[in-house]
Amino acid sequence: MFFKKIHIRIKIVLVVIILLFLLIISKVIYIQVFDYNKLNKYATGLWSRNLPIEADRGIIYDTNGVVLADNVTTTSLVLIPNQIKDKETTAKKISEILDADYDEIYKHVNKKTSIERVHPEGRRLSYEIADKINDLNLPGVYLVKESKRNYPYDTLLSHTLGFVGIDNQGLSGIELMYDDYLTGSYGSIKYFSDAKGEKLKLSEVYEQPQNGVNISLTINYEIQSVLERELNNAVSKYNPDQALGIVMDPNTGEILAMASRPTFSPSNYQNYTIEQINRNLPIWSTYEPGSTFKIITLATALEEKLIDLDKDTYYDGGSITVENARIKCWKHGGHGAQTFMEVVQNSCNPGFVVMGQKIGKEKLFEYIEKFGFGEKTGIDLNGEGSGIIFNLDQVGPVELATTSFGQGVSVTPIQLSVL
Numbered sequence: 404m405f406f407k408k409i410h411i412r413i414k415i416v417l418v419v420i421i422l423l424f425l426l427i428i429s430k431v432i433y434i435q436v437f438d439y440n441k442l443n444k445y446a447t448g449l450w451s452r453n454l455p456i457e458a459d460r461g462i463i464y465d466t467n468g469v470v471l472a473d474n475v476t477t478t479s480l481v482l483i484p485n486q487i488k489d490k491e492t493t494a495k496k497i498s499e500i501l502d503a504d505y506d507e508i509y510k511h512v513n514k515k516t517s518i519e520r521v522h523p524e525g526r527r528l529s530y531e532i533a534d535k536i537n538d539l540n541l542p543g544v545y546l547v548k549e550s551k552r553n554y555p556y557d558t559l560l561s562h563t564l565g566f567v568g569i570d571n572q573g574l575s576g577i578e579l580m581y582d583d584y585l586t587g588s589y590g591s592i593k594y595f596s597d598a599k600g601e602k603l604k605l606s607e608v609y610e611q612p613q614n615g616v617n618i619s620l621t622i623n624y625e626i627q628s629v630l631e632r633e634l635n636n637a638v639s640k641y642n643p644d645q646a647l648g649i650v651m652d653p654n655t656g657e658i659l660a661m662a663s664r665p666t667f668s669p670s671n672y673q674n675y676t677i678e679q680i681n682r683n684l685p686i687w688s689t690y691e692p693g694s695t696f697k698i699i700t701l702a703t704a705l706e707e708k709l710i711d712l713d714k715d716t717y718y719d720g721g722s723i724t725v726e727n728a729r730i731k732c733w734k735h736g737g738h739g740a741q742t743f744m745e746v747v748q749n750s751c752n753p754g755f756v757v758m759g760q761k762i763g764k765e766k767l768f769e770y771i772e773k774f775g776f777g778e779k780t781g782i783d784l785n786g787e788g789s790g791i792i793f794n795l796d797q798v799g800p801v802e803l804a805t806t807s808f809g810q811g812v813s814v815t816p817i818q819l820s821v822l
Contacts, residue, residue, distance in 0.1 A: 455481075458587025459550045460571055461615030463564060466659075469624040472554055472564055472578070472669075478533040479549040480525030484514050486543030493541050500535045501525060526569065527551050552578075558666045559631055560622060562683035563784065566669035574672075575680060580783045581618055588613040621657035626650050630660040638664050647684040649820045656821055658782075661685050685820075686780075686787040689813040694750050696809025698822065700758055701747060703770040709761045712744040719746075723753035725804045730756055752808045759807025764798045767806065780817055790814040 463472040480497070487493050494509040501508070503524040511521050520526075526549065528536070533546055552567045565576020573582035590612030630648045637646050643664075650660035663684035667675040681687070704710045721737035723730050730752055732738065738749050746754030759767055771777070777792035791813040793802050805811040 456547055456590040456610075456612050457549045457571065458589060458612035459614040460552060460567070460587065461581075461585040461617045463577060463585075464617065464619045465622045465624040465627070466620060466657075467623065468619075470555060471560060471620070471622070471624070472552065474550045475553045477527040477549050477551045478530075478546045479527060480521040480536065481545045481547050482511055482514075482519040482521060483543040483545065484512060484516065484519055487512055488542055493544065496539055496541070497521075497525075497536065497544070500532060500539075501528075523569065552670070554669045556624075557670065558668050560627055560662065561666050561669050562663055562680075563620075563622070563661055564669060565785075566672045566680070575785060576683070577618065577620070577783065578669075579785055584616040584618065587615040621652075621659065622661070623659045627660040627662065631662050634662055634664050645682075645684055645688070647688070647816060649685050649816055651820050658820075681786055683784060683786055685816045686782055686784055687815070689788050689790050689815055691810055691812065692814050692819055693809040695819060696812070696814070697747070697750065697755050697807075699771060699774055699776075700755055700762070700767065700807045702774075703762050703767055704758050706770070707762065707766060710743050710758060712747070713742055715743050717741055717743060717746055717751075717754045717757055719749075719751050719753050721753075723756050723804075725756065725800050728801045728804070730804060755808040756804040759803050762807075764795065764803045767803065768793070768795055768798065771806075771812075774822065776812070776814055776818055780815075780821055782817055787817070788815045790818055 459474045460472075462470060462474075465471055480501075484490075490509070490512045494505060494512045497503075497512075498505040498508040501521075501524050507524065508521070511519050511525075528546075536544065537546055550571060552571060554561075554564065561576075563576055565578035565580075566574055567578050568574050571586070573579040573585060578585065590610045627650075630650055634646050634648055637643070645664060647663040648660070649658065651658050663682065665679055665682075667679050672680060705712075718740050719732055719734075719737035720739075721732050721735060732751055732753050734749070734751075737753070738745070738751055741749065741751065741754065743754065743758070745751075746758070771792060777790055779787045779789050781787075793806065793812065798806070802811060
């Protein structure tokens with residue numbers, strides 16, 4: 404009886420062992436067959452390391468295909484600290500070639516990271532320095548491709564193009580506004596190493612970077628060059644605090660050229676103040692438009708059929724009094740009897756005051772708003788101003804009168820250009 408019980412127990416233990424063995428075999432089969440891709444992905448993630456390869460930013464062209472901003476290929480220094488055997492020697496040799504502080508390079512060499520970019524000392528190296536580093540053939544020291552933004556015409560169109568930072572990110576102008584399009588996607592050289600950073604004997608994988616999207620502007624390089632030249636001549640002759648110019652196609656509204664002074668070099672932006680870089684005068688500065696604003700008053704009066712240019716007349720005695728304000732004509736003694744066509748031809752301030760009175764403040768300021776004054780045009784550049792227009796409840800007879808001939812309000816050059 405005793406031996407019979409022992410025999411049953413042995414059978415039970417044997418069955419349990421067989422079942423456990425079958426479970427283990429089943430689990431191994433499941434891992435090898437069904438869960439292989441998932442686990443392999445995890446394992447590859449633990450082994451793999453990426454040396455980043457920077458993509459080129461998209462090229463910026465003028466309307467005729469002239470390159471206004473492109474890229475120059477350079478190299479940068481990247482370290483894999485775990486692969487560096489002699490850290491002191493490596494730091495010493497690299498610091499000598501880069502003419503950099505030994506202690507700073509030693510910090511890079513000893514970083515507890517899988518990959519360490521030597522910044523800023525090792526960024527965008529010349530071919531000569533890159534060759535010297537490459538000839539050392541030091542373990543854990545790598546050179547990777549990097550792209551540097553290049554502006555072939557230096558200061559030309561600088562405020563409009565803008566500039567990029569050390570990591571090729573757009574910081575102003577077109578470079579900033581279209582950064583999402585111009586920026587490409589990084590590629591990499593994928594290599595494999597163990598937990599100690601030792602390189603495994605597995606084939607490296609090259610992932611090609613995706614370059615950014617190219618952009619074409621309405622700017623015409625030839626016209627832009629002429630505008631830049633004439634602004635330089637004006638600055639040289641008259642030494643103004645600032646100067647600007649806009650050239651626009653009146654049929655389409657396309658901006659063919661735009662520039663301002665002072666200017667800056669996008670390739671060397673670090674040598675300029677924030678104020679010099681950000682003062683894109685055609686879209687940023689505001690000024691009292693004066694007689695150029697009279698076209699708004701005229702257009703409103705004609706559209707509302709409040710005057711007949713040839714039949715309606717006005718006598719200009721040299722000034723007009725509105726409440727206690729005396730508004731003079733530019734011509735001493737005035738122009739005498741005129742049709743409103745002659746008021747326009749003579750740019751007669753008192754005549755435009757009368758025109759504004761005929762329109763009334765509600766209607767005049769309604770049209771001013773419809774023409775886009777007091778708000779941004781929406782041009783694809785950062786830092787645009789909106790100008791200053793009276794609130795309607797602040798407009799009395801004098802404000803209506805001065806606004807009629809372009810005083811007491813402020814506009815940006817780009818607002819007036821798009822009329």
